[in-house]
Amino acid sequence: MNKVNLYFAPLLLLVLFVLCPASSAADNYVQSFPKGLIDWTNGVVEAFGVGMPLQNSGNAAKERAVAKRNALALARKNLVDLVEGIRIDSKCTVKDLIQKGSVSVKSFRKALLNSQLVDLSYRRDGSVKATVAFWFSGSFFELLLPKSIVVIENVKQPNKLLGKKKPFTGVVVDCRGFKVEPSLVPKVVDEDGGVVYGPAYASRDCAVKHGMVVYVRGISAGRKNPRVSPRPLCVKGIRTAKSGVSDIVISNADGAWIRSTASNLELMKKCKVVIVLD
Numbered sequence: 052m053n054k055v056n057l058y059f060a061p062l063l064l065l066v067l068f069v070l071c072p073a074s075s076a077a078d079n080y081v082q083s084f085p086k087g088l089i090d091w092t093n094g095v096v097e098a099f100g101v102g103m104p105l106q107n108s109g110n111a112a113k114e115r116a117v118a119k120r121n122a123l124a125l126a127r128k129n130l131v132d133l134v135e136g137i138r139i140d141s142k143c144t145v146k147d148l149i150q151k152g153s154v155s156v157k158s159f160r161k162a163l164l165n166s167q168l169v170d171l172s173y174r175r176d177g178s179v180k181a182t183v184a185f186w187f188s189g190s191f192f193e194l195l196l197p198k199s200i201v202v203i204e205n206v207k208q209p210n211k212l213l214g215k216k217k218p219f220t221g222v223v224v225d226c227r228g229f230k231v232e233p234s235l236v237p238k239v240v241d242e243d244g245g246v247v248y249g250p251a252y253a254s255r256d257c258a259v260k261h262g263m264v265v266y267v268r269g270i271s272a273g274r275k276n277p278r279v280s281p282r283p284l285c286v287k288g289i290r291t292a293k294s295g296v297s298d299i300v301i302s303n304a305d306g307a308w309i310r311s312t313a314s315n316l317e318l319m320k321k322c323k324v325v326i327v328l329d
Contacts, residue, residue: 078272080328086129091233091266096133097184100125104177114177122181130166130183138234139195141295154194162191192259197236203254203320218314221279221323225270226288226299231328233266234297241306252319264324273327
């Protein structure tokens with residue numbers, strides 16, 4: 052397989068760093084699909100397409116150009132399909148919002164203009180494979196996040212005495228052992244259904260910039276994730292909530308623990324939450 056150097060070397064380095072982080076790609080929570088993948092740890096959607104050349108045109112350069120154009124078009128179509136399938140929350144996907152008119156097709160397509168060509172390879176049979184990637188943050192989150200996520204200036208709750216203990220630096224919710232569907236706006240609730248973390252707890256500016264959560268594989272990866280390290284508060288998920296497959300139930304005791312101090316609530320505001328999945 053003969054690979055073509057892309058125009059921007061810095062972009063290639065950035066892509067390699069994002070898709071193959073120093074920690075371990077095995078720690079990333081990645082959903083694989085026939086035409087691409089969604090990396091929920093790094094917030095990347097990647098899709099590919101294969102373009103076939105013109106047959107017997109007698110012009111090798113033209114055949115290659117047509118194959119490249121077809122590959123790029125198919126890769127971007129597949130990217131749209133993957134992004135449309137992303138869960139907003141337990142009840143709807145990006146496609147659902149578009150169909151309901153909550154998000155305009157024009158705005159959605161404009162957000163996807165930020166996708167990047169990250170790999171282009173020419174095959175011996177004359178076909179071309181193109182891979183494109185899209186980072187779902189920033190304008191994409193601004194477009195899709197519920198209006199209930201607003202800017203929160205500060206958390207107004209007195210701290211209880213922590214003694215000599217240092218405040219936590221993030222929250223890790225360990226959901227190993229049961230199935231959770233990743234989403235952009237998950238909720239964490241206690242056994243009584245009280246919301247511990249959700250749209251009302253996250254500040255919009257932080258959610259837009261960083262996303263409400265990241266998903267990883269393995270408790271060690273969760274604790275070491277820069278979003279919550281070096282001293283995360285770790286709680287155990289019990290099951291998914293009745294509200295849907297992306298919402299997580301924790302114990303009443305853990306819920307009370309998280310709510311117990313203003314510093315913990317400040318973590319919620321800043322979206323310093325990692326969810327560990329199998």
